[in-house]
Amino acid sequence: MATVEASDSDGKGQGVDTSVTYYRLEEVAKRNSMKEIWLVIHGRVYDITRFLNEHPGGEEVLLEQAGADASESFEDVGHSSDAREMLKQYYIGDVHPNDLKPDSGSKVRRSHLFLLCVSNVYISI
Ligand code: HEM
Numbered sequence: 747m748a749t750v751e752a753s754d755s756d757g758k759g760q761g762v763d764t765s766v767t768y769y770r771l772e773e774v775a776k777r778n779s780m781k782e783i784w785l786v787i788h789g790r791v792y793d794i795t796r797f798l799n800e801h802p803g804g805e806e807v808l809l810e811q812a813g814a815d816a817s818e819s820f821e822d823v824g825h826s827s828d829a830r831e832m833l834k835q836y837y838i839g840d841v842h843p844n845d846l847k848p849d850s851g852s853k854v855r856r857s858h859l860f861l862l863c864v865s866n867v868y869i870s871i
Pocket residue numbers: 785792794797801802803804807808811816819820823824825826827828829830832833836
């Protein structure tokens with residue numbers, strides 16, 4: 747509803763700083779060949795098609811991650827700050843909020859709630 751779907755990435759949104767294009771993971775997964783290759787790194791979507799032959803680590807590792815979330819392998823390699831800077835030029839949008847992994851922080855809140863309930867029981871008895 748309030749989101750911009752992937753099919754509209756051609757021109758729309760360019761030059762408008764405030765609008766973010768959201769992509770479903772399903773959409774990203776289709777871009778998994780040498781013809782067109784997208785990756786997700788930390789919730790952001792990158793079209794790295796033109797970077798494929800330029801990657802210092804080779805194209806094979808990128809093709810292995812094609813269309814998927816490459817955050818872990820990107821971090822495992824320990825890429826330099828130059829490499830992180832390079833990401834910006836391939837950025838095309840964010841992963842759709844519905845496809846983001848849930849925040850693990852909610853577990854902490856739940857245990858606090860439990861402790862409060864326990865003390866409430868003692869106090870009321
Ligand atoms: C668009 C995303 C990526 C960019 C912009 C990028 C950029 C770079 C750059 C600039 C280097 C040279 C070393 C450095 O400066 O850190 C490098 C090396 C390398 N990258 Fe990437 N990379 C990307 C994604 C990945 C992914 C997903 C993998 C998956 C495993 C990967 C694996 C490697 C490896 C194995 C090397 C060689 C490291 C070495 O020889 O020491 N890269 N990359």
